[in-house]
Amino acid sequence: MADMMQFDLVSPEKRLASFQAVLVQIPGADGDLTAMPGHSPVITTLRPGVVRVKSAEGEKDYVVTSGFAEVTASSVSVIAERAHAGDEVRKEDLEDVLAAARAKASEAEGEHKDGAEKLVADLVELMDRMD
Amino acid sequence: MPNLKDLKNRIASVKSTRKITKAMQMVAAAKLRRAQEAAEAGRPYAERMTAVIGGLSASVGGSDTAPRLLAGTGSDQTHLLVVMTAERGLCGGFNSSIVRLVRNRIEKLKAEGKTVKLLTVGKKGREQLRRDHADLLVGHVDLTEVKRVGYVNAAGIASDILSRFDAGEFDVASIYFSTFQSVISQIPTETQIIPAKFDAPEGDEASTLYDYEPSEDAVLEDLLPRGVATQIFSALLENAASEQGARMSAMDNATRNAGDMIDRLTIEYNRSRQAVITNELIEIISGAEAL
Numbered sequence: 338m339a340d341m342m343q344f345d346l347v348s349p350e351k352r353l354a355s356f357q358a359v360l361v362q363i364p365g366a367d368g369d370l371t372a373m374p375g376h377s378p379v380i381t382t383l384r385p386g387v388v389r390v391k392s393a394e395g396e397k398d399y400v401v402t403s404g405f406a407e408v409t410a411s412s413v414s415v416i417a418e419r420a421h422a423g424d425e426v427r428k429e430d431l432e433d434v435l436a437a438a439r440a441k442a443s444e445a446e447g448e449h450k451d452g453a454e455k456l457v458a459d460l461v462e463l464m465d466r467m468d
Numbered sequence: 469m470p471n472l473k474d475l476k477n478r479i480a481s482v483k484s485t486r487k488i489t490k491a492m493q494m495v496a497a498a499k500l501r502r503a504q505e506a507a508e509a510g511r512p513y514a515e516r517m518t519a520v521i522g523g524l525s526a527s528v529g530g531s532d533t534a535p536r537l538l539a540g541t542g543s544d545q546t547h548l549l550v551v552m553t554a555e556r557g558l559c560g561g562f563n564s565s566i567v568r569l570v571r572n573r574i575e576k577l578k579a580e581g582k583t584v585k586l587l588t589v590g591k592k593g594r595e596q597l598r599r600d601h602a603d604l605l606v607g608h609v610d611l612t613e614v615k616r617v618g619y620v621n622a623a624g625i626a627s628d629i630l631s632r633f634d635a636g637e638f639d640v641a642s643i644y645f646s647t648f649q650s651v652i653s654q655i656p657t658e659t660q661i662i663p664a665k666f667d668a669p670e671g672d673e674a675s676t677l678y679d680y681e682p683s684e685d686a687v688l689e690d691l692l693p694r695g696v697a698t699q700i701f702s703a704l705l706e707n708a709a710s711e712q713g714a715r716m717s718a719m720d721n722a723t724r725n726a727g728d729m730i731d732r733l734t735i736e737y738n739r740s741r742q743a744v745i746t747n748e749l750i751e752i753i754s755g756a757e758a759l
Contacts, residue, residue, distance in 0.1 A: 370681075381680070405687065418694060
């Protein structure tokens with residue numbers, strides 16, 4: 338089918354999802370992007386957020402922290418350092434990530450400081466939305 | 469002639485040893501299956517990661533702006549050897565063969581006049597290396613409490629190594645672990661992780677031109693530390709499978725040896741018993757004849 342593409346979500350420990358999707362929303366480091374079949378090839382780093390996948394069976398959400406996404410015309414692969422299915426994730430899962438990000442932000446200097454603080458802000462926003 | 473009581477005790481003790489080794493073998497077999505599944509599950513991530521970093525480093529790697537993790541410090545004077553071994557013994561030559569590879573490497577590097585530093589992961593390797601190279605040990609990662617290695621452990625080790633690299637403690641880092649071939653064969657392996665060496669992907673993938681967001685350099689900068697963690701994680705998983713495989717075959721051998729020993733001891737016991745009976749008979753008969 339021309340209007341479908343392969344969606345894969347892998348974390349270091351396992352493959353979380355692999356199915357045909359119509360549309361994938363990705364929280365890219367430079368802003369969200371939505372990939373549909375025929376998208377031009379892009380590799381982007383991720384910021385913590387929600388990957389939303391629309392497939393024939395409906396919508397599915399996955400919470401990812403960091404990693405990257407590889408988009409081609411016929412497939413989207415999200416390679417996340419940490420990923421949870423949206424309905425399973427709990428706040429506690431992310432708390433240690435946030436703590437690590439905070440520690441890093443307080444140590445970082447100069448140009449790295451902005452990035453590290455943005456990461457903290459993204460995480461806090463993500464966790465607030467879960468309530 | 470050993471007395472019967474001693475022999476009997478001996479047989480009982482070897483029997484209980486056999487029970488233990490048999491149980492350990494079965495536990496190792498179960499753990500091996502789990503370790504193999506974990507290694508299998510981790511493969512897609514590692515493959516993607518390597519492919520993307522490989523593609524990127526092929527295009528950015530040659531330039532002057534290449535990140536230090538990829539280009540190196542420009543010298544190879546100080547080597548950090550990360551030695552991954554098991555936390556427990558009783559797994560045949562598993563730990564020793566990794567340590568042997570490391571020892572050879574240390575000798576070679578020293579002969580070339582390089583400085584060597586050792587970071588050990590796993591108690592057993594540390595114990596063995598401490599004997600000859602105590603002065604080279606710079607750190608140790610303890611995984612005794614860890615039941616199943618997770619990515620978190622690998623990320624911890626990676627960030628330790630990376631902060632040492634940023635502090636300029638070494639120029640080249642390699643990891644030493646065992647690749648799992650089969651239950652009877654595990655191959656001690658050396659992989660250089662810093663400066664990172666990634667093979668560029670072959671075939672179609674290389675020809676796909678990607679747009680990079682934010683930029684090639686930024687993506688590479690972001691991914692390289694993760695690549696290091698990924699390599700360490702794969703090595704840890706391989707090692708876990710190898711350890712259980714080695715333990716399984718070692719315990720299988722031990723069980724078989726214990727069985728052989730029990731057979732031998734039983735024969736000896738029966739012979740001694742027979743001799744005692746014969747002796748008593750002779751005494752009774754000669755006593756009766758004397759009357």
